[in-house]
Structure formats: C-alpha cells, structure tokens
Amino acid sequence: MFRICVLTLPLLLLLCCPSTLRAQGLDIESRYSPLNRRRSPRGSTEYIILHTTEGGGRGSLEKLRRFGEAHYMVDTDGKVYRIIERHRIATHAGRSMWNGRTNLDNFSIGIEVVGYHDKPMTSAQIRALRELLRQLKAIYSIPDNRILPHSMVAYGSPNRWHRANHRGRKRCGMLMAREDIRAQIGLHDKPRADPDVRAGRLVVADEFLERVLFGPSAPGPGAAAASAAPAAPADPNVIARNRSAWDIAREQYNAPTTFYEFPDGRVLRGNEISNWNTMPPGTVVRIGSSATLEQQSESERVITIGTDTRSAREFAGDAALDEKTIYFLPTGEVIRGNELTPAQLDSLVDGTGMLVGYVSGGRISARRRAFDIVGPRWNLATTFYRFPDGTVRTGDQINERNIPLQTEVFFQP
Ligand SMILES: [Zn+2]
Incomplete structure (x- = not known):
C-alpha cells in the first residue's frame, strides 16, 4: 500500500496540477513576496514589460520580493522565480505611459532579467525568457509589439532640465528593444515609433535611448557599437559639456544619497547643490552607496x-x-x-x-x-x-x- 502511494503520488500531481505541466521546459520556483496576497487582481493584461535588475541575482530577488516589484525574475543561470502571482498587480513600471494610457502596472506583467540594460543576457537567460514569454503570450494573447522594455514606457515628470513630461526616465531593459536580441527571445515585431512623443504628450529627453529603442531595424556593425556604448565615450559618471547631472543620475540627481565629487576635491550631496547651471565638467557623480538607478524603488514619494x-x-x-x-x-x-x-x-x-x-x-x-x-x-x-x-x-x-x-x-x- 505504502509503495503504491509513493509511486502514484508524483504521477497524480503531474496529471492534476496544470502549473506543473506549464512548467515543462522551464526551471521555475515560487518565491512569493510577502505582499503577494495583498495585491489586487489586474483587470486586464495587455502588455509584458521587460526589466533589467542592474545588479546581481541574490540581492535583486530579495529586493523584488520585499516590495513586490515583479511577477517573475530570470536569473543568470536560467532559473525563473515567481514573485507575485501573475493575475495580481506587481509594482514594476512606476510612472509609465504607453499610447496615452498611464500606470501600466494595471495592465501588464513585469519580468526582471538579472543583469544590466547595456549588457547581453546569458544564453541560459535567453532560453528561459523565450520559454516564459512563449507561455505568457499563449495565456494572454499578447502580440509581440506589446512586449516592451521598461525604458520604452517609463516617463519622467518635469524637472529643471526638462520642463515637460518626458521619455528617458530610465534605460531599464534597453537592449531588449534591439531586433537581434528580440529575435533570440522569440519576438518578431516591435513598435516603430514612440506613440506618446508623436502625439505630443511627451518629449524626448534621452536621444541615445530613443535611437536604441526605435532606431534602424538592421543592426549593422555601426549600430551594434552605438547600442553598446553611451553617446559620449568618456566615463559615464562624469559631468561633461554634453552630459548633465540629470543624464547621469536621472531623478536621483538632487537626492541626499547622490554625491558629487568636484574637480577641486569638495564633495556635496545632491540636496546641498543650489545652482545646477554651474556644475563644472569633470565632476564625478556617485549614486547612492549601493543602490543603482533600477534598484531604486519604483514607488513615488512625497x-x-x-x-x-x-x-x-x-x-x-x-x-x-x-x-x-x-x-x-x-x-x-x-x-x-x-x-x-x-x-x-x-x-x-x-x-x-x-x-x-x-x-x-x-x-x-x-x-x-x-x-x-x-x-x-x-x-x-x-x-x-x-x-x-x-x-x-x-x-x-x-x-x-x-x-x-x-x-x-x-x-x-
Ligand atoms: Zn525596470
């Protein structure tokens, strides 16, 4: 009797539990956020938003779980973690807009890929993300041109550099707009232009990002190089004639956790600087002590x-x-x-x-x-x-x- 139970139990589980079947081809594990059960169900699911964690796997998983900031995380070894159940709202997109619609958290699934917005994924991640997207596309009937990098939908509210709502608040997931990389993860279509910029709802505040997101379709040798490096080749954390504090630190530019090391040796915090027009070229910008831009919480604050x-x-x-x-x-x-x-x-x-x-x-x-x-x-x-x-x-x-x-x-x- 005992022997029969042991033998039949796994088989029964396999037959009864659809999530087990769906997990085929995917090394997936549930590591739900403590906030999971408090999150409301989403009304509709029309987009999948792709993020890069801008940090390593272990710290990212902890942080994403603590704030309930993604539905899935794809680690560098191809392992996938469930963080918020896919029918509930995860807070991953923050201030976001696409085609006139705001707050995309209410309409989207968020996937965090461990890695950086300007670095290639590992081959294990590509395989896992491709399979995860294949399953989600089938469940929700989402077309490829609605699977978008976070940087494509994030927008910033006005600040001293950009007096209008603007695209370019983040570069998160940027490379996942490139056609060669999209093909690797099974995506064969993408938006050709920014609908909110076209309609005048937003202005472009990061032309380099704009080129990566919507630029030439065939990545020739020049295009690949352009996508891999920021427009200005020198140290990206140093203020230059064409690189402002905002370009480097984005919305953290005036935060007390952002430090400016001036060429004369003085160090000031972002909230201690009053005249942003006279920031000397050569000033080094350090954002936070450990948190990178993407690791900053997507929550707003007073x-x-x-x-x-x-x-x-x-x-x-x-x-x-x-x-x-x-x-x-x-x-x-x-x-x-x-x-x-x-x-x-x-x-x-x-x-x-x-x-x-x-x-x-x-x-x-x-x-x-x-x-x-x-x-x-x-x-x-x-x-x-x-x-x-x-x-x-x-x-x-x-x-x-x-x-x-x-x-x-x-x-x-
Ligand atoms: Zn993101």
Whole structure:
C-alpha cells in the first residue's frame, strides 16, 4: 500500500496540477513576496514589460520580493522565480505611459532579467525568457509589439532640465528593444515609433535611448557599437559639456544619497547643490552607496522642501505652478500649484511636502472607500493617503479597513 502511494503520488500531481505541466521546459520556483496576497487582481493584461535588475541575482530577488516589484525574475543561470502571482498587480513600471494610457502596472506583467540594460543576457537567460514569454503570450494573447522594455514606457515628470513630461526616465531593459536580441527571445515585431512623443504628450529627453529603442531595424556593425556604448565615450559618471547631472543620475540627481565629487576635491550631496547651471565638467557623480538607478524603488514619494530640494521650482520647474502639483503645507492645508501666485510659490516654507503629477480623488467616507475612489490601484505604492492628522502613507502601507474617515486620496491620473 505504502509503495503504491509513493509511486502514484508524483504521477497524480503531474496529471492534476496544470502549473506543473506549464512548467515543462522551464526551471521555475515560487518565491512569493510577502505582499503577494495583498495585491489586487489586474483587470486586464495587455502588455509584458521587460526589466533589467542592474545588479546581481541574490540581492535583486530579495529586493523584488520585499516590495513586490515583479511577477517573475530570470536569473543568470536560467532559473525563473515567481514573485507575485501573475493575475495580481506587481509594482514594476512606476510612472509609465504607453499610447496615452498611464500606470501600466494595471495592465501588464513585469519580468526582471538579472543583469544590466547595456549588457547581453546569458544564453541560459535567453532560453528561459523565450520559454516564459512563449507561455505568457499563449495565456494572454499578447502580440509581440506589446512586449516592451521598461525604458520604452517609463516617463519622467518635469524637472529643471526638462520642463515637460518626458521619455528617458530610465534605460531599464534597453537592449531588449534591439531586433537581434528580440529575435533570440522569440519576438518578431516591435513598435516603430514612440506613440506618446508623436502625439505630443511627451518629449524626448534621452536621444541615445530613443535611437536604441526605435532606431534602424538592421543592426549593422555601426549600430551594434552605438547600442553598446553611451553617446559620449568618456566615463559615464562624469559631468561633461554634453552630459548633465540629470543624464547621469536621472531623478536621483538632487537626492541626499547622490554625491558629487568636484574637480577641486569638495564633495556635496545632491540636496546641498543650489545652482545646477554651474556644475563644472569633470565632476564625478556617485549614486547612492549601493543602490543603482533600477534598484531604486519604483514607488513615488512625497518630496520635502528643505530636505529633498531647496525649492518647489528647483524640483519641478514650471510644473510647480501646475494644478497637478499638490502641496502639503505644514499648517495642514493642502493646495494645488495653480492656486499659488509665483510669489507665494517662492515663499513656501521648509517642511512643505509636494507630489508632482497627482490629483486628489477626494476623501474617504463611510460610503466611499479607497477602492471606490481609485479602483485596484488603491493599495499601490504610487497612491497616497493623507490622514486627518497630517500623516501621509502610500497604498502599500495601509490596511483598507483601518483608513480613517476624511482621509484624502491622491493618485496619478
Ligand atoms: Zn525596470
């Protein structure tokens, strides 16, 4: 009797469990995030977004699990880990837009490939990613031209270099736009142009990236070299005439964790620099102590004047007076940028918080819960809740049943 059980159990499992069958050809293991069960189901699945971790496998898996920031991770040895169940929302795309639609987390599956945006994948990764994509494409009927690198859909809100919403916030997954690499992972079509740039919703802030993403289809010898190295050949972490602090550090340019080593030996943090126009060429930029750009969390945060930036205008440029910039005054008042005169803007006191690119969804009431206001985005790290006592929490930090009445909800429209 015992012997029969031992022999038949694996066979029964194989016959009964469809995920076992689907796993054929894929070395896959579940390492679900502690946040997995808190994540809402997605309404639809229309895209697959491809990322590069910009770091090694072990640290990446820990970080992706901690924040629930991908559905799958493909390690350099071809092993695949499940992090968030594929029918739920993972927070991998951050501030994103494609064809006029924003917040692609709500419509997409996110796959993190261990490695770097400008380095080739290992052959084991190529095989694994190809098989994972084949299975997901079959399940969700996703065409190849909707399988996009993160850098193709990420966008930045205005800052002092780019006074409009712009493409080029990240180079994440960049090489997976190249036709030769797409062919290796079984993809035979890709977008030929950026629909949001064409429609005037975004401007191009990284021309090199734009060329890699949408450039010439046949990678000749010149094209391959151009894709492998940034436009300026010298050290990519050094400020030059054609390479600004933003080009190097992107949205971390004025963070207290970004260090600038000036040619005269002085070292300043990003939040200690007031005049970005006079940054001397030769200044070395060091981003964080260990975290790379892609490892920065995709969650948004409240920017504090006096801590994260010297002034609202320095951080947000002209958008500081936009109706989609929200200010949390230390007095407890909440106002929009378009309610301020330029003089009032310049006299905002230290400690004022700001959210750029947000609108208010109104307040929580007994009959209007978080889900009624923002739908499945209610528990994402990009949705903000301001409690009546003034504390601000993100959706991933709250329990829907315990949100106080009168809490105001802010989200990216
Ligand atoms: Zn990414």
